[in-house]
Amino acid sequence: MMIMTNEPVRINGMALKNRLVMPPMATAKSAPGGLVNEELCGYYMERALHSCIGLIITEHSYISDEGKAGEHQLSIASDDTVEAMRALTGRIHETDVKIMAQINHAGSRALREKTGCRPVGPSAVLHPNRAKDMLEIPEELTRDGIKRITEDFAQAARRAKEAGFDGVEIHSAHGYLLNQFYSPLTNRRTDEYGADAMENRIRFHVEVIRAVRDMVGAGYPVAIRLGGCDYREGGSTVEDCVEACGIFEKAGVDLLDITGGLFGYMRQGHTEPGYFKEMSAAVKRAVNLPVLVTGGVKTMEAAEELLKEECADLIGVGRAIFKDAHWAGTGDNQNII
Numbered sequence: 001m002m003i004m005t006n007e008p009v010r011i012n013g014m015a016l017k018n019r020l021v022m023p024p025m026a027t028a029k030s031a032p033g034g035l036v037n038e039e040l041c042g043y044y045m046e047r048a049l050h051s052c053i054g055l056i057i058t059e060h061s062y063i064s065d066e067g068k069a070g071e072h073q074l075s076i077a078s079d080d081t082v083e084a085m086r087a088l089t090g091r092i093h094e095t096d097v098k099i100m101a102q103i104n105h106a107g108s109r110a111l112r113e114k115t116g117c118r119p120v121g122p123s124a125v126l127h128p129n130r131a132k133d134m135l136e137i138p139e140e141l142t143r144d145g146i147k148r149i150t151e152d153f154a155q156a157a158r159r160a161k162e163a164g165f166d167g168v169e170i171h172s173a174h175g176y177l178l179n180q181f182y183s184p185l186t187n188r189r190t191d192e193y194g195a196d197a198m199e200n201r202i203r204f205h206v207e208v209i210r211a212v213r214d215m216v217g218a219g220y221p222v223a224i225r226l227g228g229c230d231y232r233e234g235g236s237t238v239e240d241c242v243e244a245c246g247i248f249e250k251a252g253v254d255l256l257d258i259t260g261g262l263f264g265y266m267r268q269g270h271t272e273p274g275y276f277k278e279m280s281a282a283v284k285r286a287v288n289l290p291v292l293v294t295g296g297v298k299t300m301e302a303a304e305e306l307l308k309e310e311c312a313d314l315i316g317v318g319r320a321i322f323k324d325a326h327w328a329g330t331g332d333n334q335n336i337i
Contacts, residue, residue, distance in 0.1 A: 003307045005300065009054075009314065011290055012254040013219040014166050016054035016314075017096055020303060022047055023257070023294045023316035024102045024169070024225070026059045026073065034062065034075025036084040041091050048097040051321050052300075052328040055314070056097060057223075057257075058088075060104035060171050063156040064149070066117045067105030067177065076103055076156045082163045089164030100167040100223065101160035105149055107177025108138035108186070120145060122181045123188040128232075129175050129263050146193065146204055149177070154211040157222075167221030167254070170208055175262040178205055179227045182244065183262050185235045198243045205244075209251045221254045223292075227261035228279045231268065236261050238279050245283045256283055257292040258312070265318070267295065273302035277311040284312060294318050300328055 006018050031037040044056060061076035062068040068075075075081050085101075092099045108121035109130065121127070121138035141149070153170065160168045172178035180186040181204045187195040194200050205224070212222055226248070228241025245256050258280040259265055267275045273296045274280075280293035294316025297303050303315040320327040 003313065005303050005307060005315065009290060011167065011223070012221040014098055014221045016098055018052070018054040019307065019314045020051075020053045021292055021294070021314050021316045022051060022053050022056045022321050023292075023318050024057045024059050024171075025318055025322050026070070028070070028072040030072050030074045031084075033080075034073055034077070035081060036074070036088045041088050044088060044099070045091045045095075046325040047321055048092050048095045050325045050328075051317070053097060053317070053321070056092065056099045057169055058099065058101050060102045060176075061156070063103050063105055063152040066115055066120065067107070067110060067149070067152070068115050069104070069106035069109055069176070070114065076101065076159050077152075079159060082159050085159075085163035085165070093164065098166040100169050100221065101163070101165040102169040102171050102225065103153060103156040103160065104171035105152070105177040107180045108136075109175055112136060121177065122186060122193065125186050125188055127175060127180070127262075128185055140189070146207070150204070150207050150211050153208045154215040157212040158215045161216050161220060167223060168212065168216065169223040169225055169255075169257060170205070170212065171225050172205055173225045173227030173259045173261065174264050175227070178208065179261060181205070182227070182240075183230055183236050185230060185232065185262060198240065199247065202244050202247060206247065206251045209248065209253055213252045222252065223255035223257055224248055224253050225257040225259060228258055228276075228283075230261040230263060232263065238282055241279045242282050242286050245287055249287045249289050253289065255290050255292060256287065257294075257316075258283055259294055265295065271296055273297045273299075274306045274311055274315075277306060277309070281309070281311045284310060290314060292316055298327075
């Protein structure tokens with residue numbers, strides 16, 4: 001049966017009015033300390049009101065000072081951030097749009113001058129997608145370090161729930177820490193978190209998923225954003241993505257958000273709508289969870305076509321919404337609201 005963008009969908013206990021999603025996109029609009037401010041609330045509120053979406057997934061929030069990716073990034077690293085975040089979720093809940101928080105640790109993409117700490121990663125390997133003047137060999141995480149960061153993810157999820165978010169998304173894409181463990185290009189470990197087998201490459205992910213689930217409860221939506229393919233020799237592959245997502249389903253996630261790997265949210269040589277659809281379609285055939293794909297979608301018609309082709313269950317519209325809160329236009333497009 002063909003799915004249309006205006007059909008509702010459930011993600012665990014969360015009901016969405018339609019299948020269009022505003023995916024996470026960094027804005028650098030937060031106040032000092034990574035706090036939500038009026039400018040950020042206004043930015044998201046305008047898109048909730050005018051972009052014909054059912055779900056907003058906010059830009060990545062750092063779970064600890066060590067894991068901060070950049071200036072003016074949102075923070076969810078302490079309980080002091082919760083009250084300001086409630087202002088955002090409260091505003092969005094005035095509409096019929098749902099909102100999830102994305103939580104993240106930058107790993108070796110963090111900069112010492114921003115965090116005051118040496119960056120960490122799965123292995124002491126330079127990140128392959130950083131400018132040469134921003135490179136520093138990360139410190140290989142110990143097992144104790146992995147446990148500490150797992151707890152940081154769980155506490156961040158607790159804060160998201162307390163702040164009124166309708167769900168939480170764990171970030172493992174675009175070359176950040178969990179994605180670094182997943183990719184053979186950055187994971188050179190030989191222990192139980194090493195790259196010799198998929199269950200080891202994503203062992204850290206599974207531990208985070210379970211810790212988050214234990215913290216937020218069975219009915220609270222938990223998503224994972226996976227950078228499933230590096231599109232580079234020796235990197236992660238589409239087949240890896242499918243295998244990993246099958247394990248994530250068993251671990252208890254509710255939504256699989258498929259995107260690019262170590263080299264970011266673009267795919268070299270591709271600008272067509274849904275340029276990660278080979279991954280998302282393969283994952284959708286293999287799992288019994290909702291699948292979200294983002295990339296190159298600029299029109300409602302393109303979103304409808306991706307659903308028609310069974311490439312995903314939800315479609316993310318990124319840069320078009322980032323540039324124009326009224327991207328969907330008027331007239332026929334309004335029937336999706």
